[in-house]
Amino acid sequence: MNEVAAALREILQGPVLVGEPLRRHTTWRIGGPAALFISPQTEEELLAALHLLARVKMPWMALGTGSNLLVRDGGFRGAVIHMGDLQSMTFRGDGTAKVGGGLSMMRLIRQAVKRGLAGLEDLAGIPATVGGAVKMNAGAGGQDMAGVLEGAFLAGGDGMEYWPASRLDMRYRASAVPFDRIVAAAVLRFTPGDPEMLSLSVQQRLMARRKAQGVGKPNAGSVFKNPPGQQAWRLIDDSGLRGHSVGGAQISEKHANFIINRGGARAADVLSLIGEIQEVVQRRTGIMLEPEVQVVGEV
Numbered sequence: 001m002n003e004v005a006a007a008l009r010e011i012l013q014g015p016v017l018v019g020e021p022l023r024r025h026t027t028w029r030i031g032g033p034a035a036l037f038i039s040p041q042t043e044e045e046l047l048a049a050l051h052l053l054a055r056v057k058m059p060w061m062a063l064g065t066g067s068n069l070l071v072r073d074g075g076f077r078g079a080v081i082h083m084g085d086l087q088s089m090t091f092r093g094d095g096t097a098k099v100g101g102g103l104s105m106m107r108l109i110r111q112a113v114k115r116g117l118a119g120l121e122d123l124a125g126i127p128a129t130v131g132g133a134v135k136m137n138a139g140a141g142g143q144d145m146a147g148v149l150e151g152a153f154l155a156g157g158d159g160m161e162y163w164p165a166s167r168l169d170m171r172y173r174a175s176a177v178p179f180d181r182i183v184a185a186a187v188l189r190f191t192p193g194d195p196e197m198l199s200l201s202v203q204q205r206l207m208a209r210r211k212a213q214g215v216g217k218p219n220a221g222s223v224f225k226n227p228p229g230q231q232a233w234r235l236i237d238d239s240g241l242r243g244h245s246v247g248g249a250q251i252s253e254k255h256a257n258f259i260i261n262r263g264g265a266r267a268a269d270v271l272s273l274i275g276e277i278q279e280v281v282q283r284r285t286g287i288m289l290e291p292e293v294q295v296v297g298e299v
């Protein structure tokens with residue numbers, strides 16, 4: 001491990017952290033340590049790091065805002081690649097933009113709205129990076145990433161490849177971005193809109209989100225996907241589970257599809273609670289809820 005860390009230090013400007021607790025980097029404030037933790041400053045650094053990791057056969061995973069991620073308590077035995085420094089943003093004047101995989105979605109939306117570019121304003125308030133939003137096909141209201149995505153530059157151990165949207169196969173809260181490919185940048189196509197109207201709808205979205213989702217404790221948004229024609233929160237609520245807890249993890253009293261960390265929750269608590277919810281809901285309705293949150297790492 002130390003040799004790999006030393007080799008990474010040769011090619012990266014930023015620090016190479018060993019054993020960094022991932023609870024510092026997830027919105028749930030849960031997660032064991034990463035064997036290695038790096039934050040590439042440029043696409044070139046990202047590619048060089050992936051090339052090296054592939055050569056020494058060390059697994060890696062991308063980390064954005066950590067807002068849809070449950071890292072198990074044993075941590076991740078590989079390199080966590082924090083994307084937060086790849087923040088480039090180029091509006092091309094033809095309604096398209098090329099944006100870095102680590103760019104904050106909120107920053108992107110504000111800049112698009114200022115230019116009268118519509119298509120993402122319903123996503124305002126989702127605590128995401130562009131890369132995480134592409135991977136998860138993040139969405140809200142009537143919009144999602146699929147609606148604006150032309151394609152993405154995916155970095156891997158063998159270099160960079162452009163995948164058009166058709167190949168990215170964007171579905172409800174899912175895409176074909178493989179676990180070992182990192183969205184270094186995305187190309188988006190917006191539609192024309194009125195900046196003032198767009199700005200108003202962003203403000204309304206932010207207010208509605210605060211009202212519905214202000215649960216007051218660390219969380220990862222909706223834990224389960226909505227089954228076709230159903231709402232996960234209602235299935236959980238109708239099963240009498242609102243407020244139910246395991247250890248430090250509790251189903252939010254305010255939003256039944258949110259699990260909050262009341263303080264000191266472990267990933268094991270959250271996973272037990274997820275299992276209980278699935279079992280109770282399935283017994284009552286026959287529907288198996290599918291987690292939306294990505295579970296990674298070792299027990």
Ligand SMILES: Cc1cc2nc3c(=O)[nH]c(=O)nc-3n(C[C@H](O)[C@H](O)[C@H](O)COP(=O)(O)OP(=O)(O)OC[C@H]3O[C@@H](n4cnc5c(N)ncnc54)[C@H](O)[C@@H]3O)c2cc1C
Pocket residue numbers: 027061062063064065066067068069083101102125126127128129130131132133134135136137138139140173177181182183184213219220221222294
């Ligand atoms: C309060 C709250 C509200 C939320 N509301 C919504 C909502 O309305 N709609 C919605 O869709 N989601 C919502 N979410 C969930 C979450 O914000 C989204 O799924 C978001 O897209 C995750 O982005 P991220 O950058 O935080 O990704 P992370 O959580 O860091 O990672 C999620 C997954 O994407 C991968 N990943 C991250 N970056 C990259 C990259 N550059 N390249 C390749 N893979 C990558 C990770 O490895 C992981 O598998 C909410 C979360 C919270 C906490």
